[in-house]
Amino acid sequence: MVAALTRLTPPIKWHGGKHFLASKIVALMLPHTHYVEPFAGGLSVRLAKNPEGVSEVVNDLNGALANFWQVLRDEESFDRFRRRAEATPFSERVWADAMALLRTDLVGTDPVEWAWAFFVGCRQSLAGRMDHFTPLSRTRTRRGMNEQASAWLGAIDGLGVVHSRLKQLRS
Structure with missing residues (x-):
């Protein structure tokens, strides 16, 4: 069986995600040297498994989602993204602005801005x-605050741990 890590909370909510099943799925995995996740989503299973000695590859057809994970993995992009996220309030107006950006033609859009809009929107x-x-x-x-605002701030607080875990990833 594959060893599980302390479960990392994915930074995004993903409809159909495996967050609550991830540790059970990892426990069913046989030892392996390669792990391929063709439908990345929230990466719950990948973030729950021990990466030691395993070549890992993830991908997804959703371009905004793939861009988000690439920005979180890249050192320079991640620093810019985290600063932008930390300065973003939990706000319906900000959410609407992010969704409007995601509905435009994103060709030529800064990947960090695109990832930020996706993160806020999701x-x-x-x-x-x-x-x-x-x-x-x-x-x-x-x-000591509204539950949803606390969840938003908690997701931002956890970005650094997820970034560290993603640095080993190939896409």
Whole structure:
């Protein structure tokens, strides 16, 4: 069986993702030297498995998603992306602006700006579906603030750990 790591929380919500099943899926894997993830999505399984001694390749047909993971992996792009994300509030207006950018022709768009818009659009939407801004809870709090705002800030806080894990990746 393949050893699991402490489960890393993916920075994006992905509809149909395997976040809650990842450790069980990894436990069923036989020892291997190559791991291919053709449908990257939120990378929940990949982020849950130990990469030691394994050649890993991931890909996805969704260009915005593939760009997002490439920006998170690249050192220079990641630093710019993280600064941009840290300066971004949890806001329906910001989400709408990000979604408007994603609906334009992205040819020639800065990959970091594209990744930022994707991150905001996905992370601040209901269930990561990118079709509606997530409704704000009026009664639930976490870390002394609105639950959704806390989840947004938590996703940003976890970017560095995911970046470190992605540096070994081939795409």
